[in-house]
Amino acid sequence: MYSVELINVDKTYDNKQLVVKDVNITIQSGEFFVLVGPSGCGKSTLLRMIAGLEGISAGTLRIDGKKANHLPPSKRELSMVFQNYALYPHMTVEDNITFGLDVKKIRKKEQRKKCNDIAEMLGLTEYLKRKPRHLSGGQRQRVALARAIITNSPICLMDEPLSNLDAKLRAHMRAEIRELQRKLGITLIYVTHDQVEAMTMGDRIMVLNEGEIQQVGKPIDVYNSPANPFVAKFIGSPPMNLTTGLVNREKHHITLQDQLSIPIDPMVLNNIENNKVIVGIRPENIEISSANSQANLSFEVKIDHLEILGTETLIKFKWNNSDWYAKWHGQWNIDVGQSLQLQLDKDSLCIYDEHTEKLIVKPSNIQKQNVREGII
Amino acid sequence: MKNATAFQEKTLTQIDTKWRFVHWRSAILYLLPSMILFSVFLFYPLGKTLYLSFFLTDQQGVANVFVGWENYQYILQAESFHKSIKATLLFVLYTVPTGILISLFLALLANEKLKGVGFFRTIYSSTMGVSVAASAVVWLFIFHPSMGILNQLIASVGGTSIDWLLHPDWALVSVAVTTIWMNIGFSFLIILGGLQNVDEHLYESAKISGAGYFYQLRRITIPMLSPTLFFVVTVSLINAFQTFGQVDILTQGGPSESTNLIVYSIYREAFVNYQFGTASAQSIFLFLCILIVTILQFKFGERKVHYQ
Numbered sequence: 072m073y074s075v076e077l078i079n080v081d082k083t084y085d086n087k088q089l090v091v092k093d094v095n096i097t098i099q100s101g102e103f104f105v106l107v108g109p110s111g112c113g114k115s116t117l118l119r120m121i122a123g124l125e126g127i128s129a130g131t132l133r134i135d136g137k138k139a140n141h142l143p144p145s146k147r148e149l150s151m152v153f154q155n156y157a158l159y160p161h162m163t164v165e166d167n168i169t170f171g172l173d174v175k176k177i178r179k180k181e182q183r184k185k186c187n188d189i190a191e192m193l194g195l196t197e198y199l200k201r202k203p204r205h206l207s208g209g210q211r212q213r214v215a216l217a218r219a220i221i222t223n224s225p226i227c228l229m230d231e232p233l234s235n236l237d238a239k240l241r242a243h244m245r246a247e248i249r250e251l252q253r254k255l256g257i258t259l260i261y262v263t264h265d266q267v268e269a270m271t272m273g274d275r276i277m278v279l280n281e282g283e284i285q286q287v288g289k290p291i292d293v294y295n296s297p298a299n300p301f302v303a304k305f306i307g308s309p310p311m312n313l314t315t316g317l318v319n320r321e322k323h324h325i326t327l328q329d330q331l332s333i334p335i336d337p338m339v340l341n342n343i344e345n346n347k348v349i350v351g352i353r354p355e356n357i358e359i360s361s362a363n364s365q366a367n368l369s370f371e372v373k374i375d376h377l378e379i380l381g382t383e384t385l386i387k388f389k390w391n392n393s394d395w396y397a398k399w400h401g402q403w404n405i406d407v408g409q410s411l412q413l414q415l416d417k418d419s420l421c422i423y424d425e426h427t428e429k430l431i432v433k434p435s436n437i438q439k440q441n442v443r444e445g446i447i
Numbered sequence: 448m449k450n451a452t453a454f455q456e457k458t459l460t461q462i463d464t465k466w467r468f469v470h471w472r473s474a475i476l477y478l479l480p481s482m483i484l485f486s487v488f489l490f491y492p493l494g495k496t497l498y499l500s501f502f503l504t505d506q507q508g509v510a511n512v513f514v515g516w517e518n519y520q521y522i523l524q525a526e527s528f529h530k531s532i533k534a535t536l537l538f539v540l541y542t543v544p545t546g547i548l549i550s551l552f553l554a555l556l557a558n559e560k561l562k563g564v565g566f567f568r569t570i571y572s573s574t575m576g577v578s579v580a581a582s583a584v585v586w587l588f589i590f591h592p593s594m595g596i597l598n599q600l601i602a603s604v605g606g607t608s609i610d611w612l613l614h615p616d617w618a619l620v621s622v623a624v625t626t627i628w629m630n631i632g633f634s635f636l637i638i639l640g641g642l643q644n645v646d647e648h649l650y651e652s653a654k655i656s657g658a659g660y661f662y663q664l665r666r667i668t669i670p671m672l673s674p675t676l677f678f679v680v681t682v683s684l685i686n687a688f689q690t691f692g693q694v695d696i697l698t699q700g701g702p703s704e705s706t707n708l709i710v711y712s713i714y715r716e717a718f719v720n721y722q723f724g725t726a727s728a729q730s731i732f733l734f735l736c737i738l739i740v741t742i743l744q745f746k747f748g749e750r751k752v753h754y755q
């Protein structure tokens with residue numbers, strides 16, 4: 072199992088605009104690494120550079136510690152699953168799966184044996200004699216997976232492999248791919264624009280925007296303390312609510328829209344250089360204001376829209392001309408148009424410098440529930 | 448109650464037949480233009496040819512005496528017709544495989560992503576825009592025994608010049624070369640179109656698997672191209688059987704009937720010798736030949752073709 076290292080990697084197609092800017096990242100061997108970002112941010116480009124299908128404009132790529140900038144794709148010991156699967160339409164499923172072995176001139180008998188093993192593992196045994204066009208989307212996807220793993224390459228690249236599937240199948244395949252990766256122990260680099268996939272599959276995720284790394288870390292850390300407002304908006308559904316605030320240094324608080332004031336520790340206040348900040352809060356940290364709440368953190372809103380999802384209720388309202396969301400556990404009986412008194416949980420706020428967009432204050436009350444073994 | 452259902456059924460079938468009639472009428476109306484065109488230019492001439500092939504005709508082509516299969520017996524025994532068939536088969540053999548291989552080669556070259564490849568694409572397909580007459584005349588000059596560039600080239604390297612169009616052994620080859628040159632434009636364009644339709648990801652995936660150029664060619668390009676190749680082969684075959692213009696301009700069927708291809712032979716029989724009956728019989732024979740070849744091709748060739 073190999074590691075992949077990108078050092079100051081740039082990519083430009085037209086020698087004018089950088090599509091990938093100064094990317095530095097080390098992907099550990101055996102890691103499930105997810106690349107996530109909005110459409111057009113350069114995810115596929117980065118993956119194709121690792122695969123060797125696209126040249127690297129500047130910087131260094133190391134695979135297993137060895138420089139690989141100019142290595143042809145076949146020498147990089149990797150496999151790839153394409154977004155449209157790129158199955159050979161004129162070959163049977165079996166020929167598709169064994170293509171990589173046939174190229175390496177492995178004996179037919181061995182090819183068939185390996186193919187049968189993998190087909191069994193992925194539930195494709197019945198379909199080996201069919202052509203890809205006679206398969207369903209999920210089956211095609213599994214053929215593409217089988218083709219990628221049969222060569223035993225230490226690195227596997229996947230470019231949005233689930234984006235053509237329906238929601239239910241996608242959820243199923245998420246788990247299947249994750250299990251497969253654990254079982255084989257391969258280094259997997261997985262591109263997606265779906266943040267649910269990013270959150271649930273990766274050991275680590277890397278958020279990319281306009282070719283630049285925004286944040287790298289464990290999914291849950293990225294969710295809890297997004298490094299900048301972009302990540303805060305991108306990760307999480309519905310996204311984090313953001314608004315601007317003004318720092319009041321005498322009174323040790325930040326005022327939001329002249330309505331709310333958030334008390335700030337004077338020590339922390341010293342770290343804030345700019346007087347303007349961006350304050351963010353996750354929808355689940357907005358609560359119904361109780362009688363004994365701190366008055367300076369509650370505000371009244373009119374409910375615009377409501378979605379009851381069974382286990383949780385999603386509430387949308389306008390606050391200072393932007394759409395805000397709150398998410399509460401359980402099923403709430405609220406009417407659209409009704410007024411509600413809400414309050415922010417002051418320990419769950421993310422505060423960013425408005426100018427540099429850097430995270431200054433992280434939420435302090437991250438709720439993690441630990442279960443000790445044997446007690447449940 | 449019973450009455451009511453019977454009544455309902457009756458109206459239903461009435462409506463049904465009425466609708467069916469309306470559908471038929473509009474279907475016929477849509478088909479009418481092409482049916483008229485086909486009738487005037489295809490079915491009527493075909494029927495008339497078949498009819499004439501059983502008659503002895505006068506100089507104006509009016510059927511005089513019914514002779515049954517005699518015309519067919521005559522052409523099947525005539526030595527000149529045997530020669531003509533042999534020449535045609537040889538001609539097909541010379542032109543079709545060579546032409547398609549050259550076009551495939553050029554298309555593979557022109558499909559590479561290189562700077563200025565558009566220029567070569569234009570050049571390679573340009574013979575499509577040249578009429579048969581014009582290109583035949585150009586080749587007439589190239590083949591000219593003394594002034595032709597071909598013989599001048601041979602002379603400049605010290606060889607003896609060849610009577611390209613005047614020697615019975617060379618004339619058919621020369622006409623074949625001309626024909627290949629003329630057909631390359633069309634085949635090239637169709638094959639290039641087929642190549643560009645192949646999903647680029649297939650090659651990328653093969654590259655990652657470590658497949659070399661010729662492996663990719665054999666296992667991806669050619670199978671993916673098979674419907675296109677099949678089409679080109681069919682069209683080229685039919686075209687080769689029907690060659691006329693270049694023969695008329697380059698050799699007039701000579702020397703000693705070595706380039707007297709079937710269509711040219713039909714033309715001479717009908718419009719030089721005024722034997723419309725035997726000419727029609729030859730036409731029907733040619734029609735059956737092409738039909739059989741095409742059917743065989745569909746039967747055996749199509750199995751190897753992969754359609755998307």
Ligand SMILES: Nc1ncnc2c1ncn2[C@@H]1O[C@H](COP(=O)(O)OP(=O)(O)OP(=O)(O)O)[C@@H](O)[C@H]1O
Pocket residue numbers: 084085090108109110111112113114115116117264
């Ligand atoms: N071959 C190319 N030539 C020129 N520009 C390209 C080429 N391929 C991609 N780009 C540009 O590079 C940028 C990044 O493209 P890329 O395909 O990497 O995006 P992506 O993050 O994979 O998006 P998506 O989620 O939509 O697949 C885009 O602005 C795109 O227009």
Ligand SMILES: [Mg+2]
Pocket residue numbers: 114115116230
């Ligand atoms: Mg992409």
